Amino acid sequence: MMSRIIGLDVFDVRFPTSRELDGSDAMNPDPDYSAAYVVLRTSDGINGYGLAFTIGRGNDVQVAAIRALGGHVVGREVPESAADLADFSRTLIGDSQLRWLGPEKGVMHMAIGAVVNAAWDLASRRAKKPLWQFLASMSPEEIVSLIDFRYLTDALTPEEALAILRPGAEGRTERTARLLAEGYPAYTTSAGWLGYSDEKLVARAKQASVDGFGMIKLKVGSDLQDDVRRMKLAREVTGPDMRIAVDANQRWDVGAAVQWMKALAPYKPYWIEEPTSPDDVLGHNAVAKAVAPIKVATGEHVQNRVVFKQLLQLGAIDVLQMDAARVGGVNENVAILLLAAKFGVPVCPHAGGVGLCELVRHLSMFDYVAVSRTTENRVIEWVDHLHEHFVDPALMKNGRYVAPTAPGFSAQMFEGTVERYRFPDGPEWKEATR
Amino acid sequence: MMSRIIGLDVFDVRFPTSRELDGSDAMNPDPDYSAAYVVLRTSDGINGYGLAFTIGRGNDVQVAAIRALGGHVVGREVPESAADLADFSRTLIGDSQLRWLGPEKGVMHMAIGAVVNAAWDLASRRAKKPLWQFLASMSPEEIVSLIDFRYLTDALTPEEALAILRPGAEGRTERTARLLAEGYPAYTTSAGWLGYSDEKLVARAKQASVDGFGMIKLKVGSDLQDDVRRMKLAREVTGPDMRIAVDANQRWDVGAAVQWMKALAPYKPYWIEEPTSPDDVLGHNAVAKAVAPIKVATGEHVQNRVVFKQLLQLGAIDVLQMDAARVGGVNENVAILLLAAKFGVPVCPHAGGVGLCELVRHLSMFDYVAVSRTTENRVIEWVDHLHEHFVDPALMKNGRYVAPTAPGFSAQMFEGTVERYRFPDGPEWKEATR
Incomplete structure (x- = not known):
């Protein structure tokens, strides 16, 4: 029997993370990690879940x-096939009046991403597969059919995308088995939030090494002398072999970025x-050329595939940091993975926040099984908070993401969490403002 | 006595323009021109007005x-000086949590633009000057202090901006007098909406010539044969000397743009x-190099100064189409005018929609008095609809915008209009849905 989407519910869920300065950086001093949380209800009783991440x-x-977006969604048949999911995405992106609010960027595009991801959650639940395996089980032709190639064809054509995907048929079973056995490599940002004391930074960096991570990340960009001291401390703790990435969260102009990185260079930052x-393609290119061999990474705020395309065309980034909830959902992220593969740039996703670890591990695992077919120089960010609110939480073992096996895309939160952290009427916020 | 902002009211105002296909183009087949309309109420009873333009x-x-944004605005002192207006803009742009929703793009940035423009309306009403004269009366130092130079300094420094502005002191009185006497040149888009018949196109093009316009614009991009026929018709009507611009509204990939323009080239399109x-800086550059001497123009969807900076750095555009209500308001548009001046690119603003003609004429007139000091190759778009709803409407005389003289920034609509077109509860919409 045909199943239909009968309702789209949205909840304003906010966690009071600013109270502990978790997540503090040079641009975001006091975030309250939050989610606009989507529930697609269907006539057969299976729900689909998605979210847009914000910081309060x-x-x-x-x-x-x-x-x-509700008018485009409620009443539709539940998507099952690649064709359904391509059509679902196209319908939301294609609303010519809503398009004016972007196009394909910012608030409206993140909203589309949340709803598209909820549709993928539904489809993979019906297929009884975790999203990464559901997606990897599609044929190259099906995968290519998901993509909106508008504005991409000067860098990637459908034929080129097919040529990237076709070799993936070979070894797919082995790669899937390897992910299930060994997981996917990760790095941790939990050591280096800007609001942390030196003591906490040192303790966390030591712990990261014990936990099996091959890379840590420090937030920088507020004060150069502080950053030099913290970077030096971190390098002393980790020794010369661990990769230490630094993250300025968009704090600098081109000239400042180059100067700052020259001061940090003696301590060998990795990226x-x-x-x-994030809008400055030419700026990233200028920085990349000036600070090499330090790598340049970006992506958590890159608004869509068109900006990623340009960063890759110029060679302005060495690492592409895909985000599961910034762009227009799985369909656009598949396009971004294929662009990265075309230009030979490793994808190391942004995660953290609310649910981003849960979501993005699926995309990296799909990348490994079907697109790049390697984990070399690829790591997913890991931030160890808020996982307890998710029904299918991201799990970390020896510095690697455990491969999820539950059907779906893992954005579902516990009902009790949604009740407790609803803004402004949930008890967590009512108590805080009393 | 100190005056404070005591309220921020917002109204959802929509005009049912899709019923007549006014405003139809290849990307926007059936727009209902709309405004999120802002009223800042103050303790001394003078209101400030601003708007974000959408298409339904x-x-x-x-x-x-x-x-x-209300929390940042209500309770503030009414801004009067350049320093106040710089601080007002910085406060809105600087909210680190709201910044996550952009940064500086899409829905949230247009919202900031609407509120910042309403603050400028307030300040220029208090100064009893139209915005263009209020702004042009500031010193070069004050004007430069309005600008957020973050991400600009690799292309434009505060010192360079000062050097552009200083010569403007000379001849300011004459240029002001000339605008008041002669107005500012315009071109008309009213001839070429995609939904119009050939007969209507011909009649409108003839009328444009009679009305004194030196340029008309046709919408293209849906069907090549149609476009060739319409362009040929228009050229026959206008003769060889009138400029005819064409507008594809983002319809093409790079390759398609080049092919399409080669087919239209025999009829001498101007831009x-x-x-x-609008996100594809490298794409615009590739098109510009391939279709020269046809000029490339863009801007109505360019999200912020950072993207304009790159278009100018590459020489990817020959004409910069500033929009009064897309970016973060007057402050950011002053930055964009100075960037254009630095790179020697003429600014020919986007207008039409709801209130855009009313707003943007002030910015072009400021440009003429204080920045570029010329109207050569500069024209403001003119679309002749919806002006009747504005208290200080844009007026056209012999193909030129009449210089506005009423104090303020001209976004104020009649109260009866707001009542009638409020969505969904105004009578215009209640009757339509009955």
């Missing part, structure tokens, strides 16, 4: 944007992340 | 985004507007 104020705007505006 | 659905999302994604 404005989560209500994100909720309003998701609600604005500089978000040295400047 | 999603106007409610824009309203929610403007409401989210091709929005050939591809």
Whole structure:
């Protein structure tokens, strides 16, 4: 019997993370990690879940944007096939009036991403597979059919995408088995939040090494002398072999980025992340050329495939940091994975926040099984908080993400969490403002 | 006595323009021109008005985004000086949690633009000057202090901006007098909407010539044969001397843009507007190099100063189409005018929609008095609809915008209009859905 989507519910869920300075960096001093949380209800009783991640104020705007998509979703058949999921995505992206609010960027695009991801959750639950295996089970032709190639064809054509995907048929079973046995490599940001004391930084860096991580990341960009001291401390603790990435969260102009990195260079930072505006393709290129061999990484705020395309065309990034909830959902992220593969740039996803670890591990695992077919120089960010609120939480073992096996895309939160952290009427917030 | 902002009201105002196919183009087949309309109420009873322009659905999302800024605005002193207006803009842009929703792009940035523009309306009303004269009366130092130079300094420094502005002191009185006497040159898009018949196109093109316009614009991009026929018709009507611009509204990939323009080239189009994604700096550059001497123009969807900076750095555009209500308001548009001046690219603003003609004429007139000091190759778009709803409407005389003289920034609509077109509860919409 045909199943239909009968409702789209959205919840404003906020966690008071600013109280502990978890997540503090040079641009975001006091985030309250939040989610505009989507539930697609269906006539057969299976729900689909998705979310847009924000850091507090404005989560209500994100909720309003998701609600604005309801007319395109409620009443539709539940998507099952690649063709259904391509059509679902195209319908949301293609609303010519809503498009004016972007196009394909910011609030409206994140809203589309949340709803598209919820549709993928539904489809993979019906297929009784975790998203990464559901996606990897599609044929190259099906995968290519998911993608909107508008604005991409000067860098990637459907034929080139097929040529990237076809060799993936070979060894797919072995790679899947390897992920299930060994997981996917990770690095940790939990050592280096800007609000942490030197003592806490040292303790966390030591712990990271014990926990089996091959890379840690420090937040930088507020004060050069502080950053030099913290970087030196971290390098002393880790020894010369561990990779230490640094992350400026868009704090600098091009000139400042280059100067700052020259001061940190003696301590061998592996990559500089978000040295400047995520919109500045030429700026990233100038920084990359000036700070090599330090790598340049960006992506958590890159608005869509068109900006990633340009960063890759210029060779402006050495590491592409895909985000599961910034762009237009799985369909656009498949396009981004294929662009990265075309240009030979490793994808090391952004995670943390609320649910981003849960979501993005699926995309990296799909990448390994079907696209790049390697984990070399690839690591997923790991931030160890808020996982307890998820039904299918991200799990870490010996510095590697455990491969998820439950059907779906893992955005589902516990009902008790949604009740407790609903803003502004959940008990967590009512108590705080009393 | 000190005056304070005591309220921020927002109204969802929509005009049913899709019923007549006014405003139809290849990307926007059936727009309902709309505004998220802001009223800043003050303790001394003078209101400030601003708006974000949308094309229908999603106007409610824009309203929610403007409401989210209320906490930064209500209770503030009414801004009067350049320092106040710089601080006002910085406060809105600087909210680190709201910044996550952009940064500086899409729904949240347009919301900031609407509120910042309303603050400028307040300040220029208090100064009893139209915005263009209020702004042009500031010193070069004050003007430069308005600008957020973050991410700009690799292309434009504060010192360079000062050097551009200083010569403007000379001849300011004469240029002001000339604008008041002669107005500012315009071109008309009213001839070429895609939904119009050939007969209507011909009649409108003839009328444009009679009305004194030196340039008309046709929408293209849906069907090549149609476009060739329409372009040929228009050229026959206008003769060889009138400039005819064409506008693809982002319809093409790079390759398609180049092919399409080669087919239209025999009829001497003056510029091709929005050939591809507004996010694609490298794409615009490739098109510009391939279709020269046809000029490339873009801007109505360019999200912020960082993208304009790159378009200019590469020489990817020959014409910069500033929009009064897409970016973060007057402050950011002053930065964009100075960037354009630095790179020697003429600014020909986007207008039309709801209130864009009313707003943007102030910015071009400021440009003429204080920045570029010329109107050579500069024209403001003119679309002749919806002006009747504005208290200080844009007026056209012999193909030129009449210089506005009423104090303020001209976004104020009649109260009866707001009542009638409020969505969904105004009588215009209640009757339509009955």
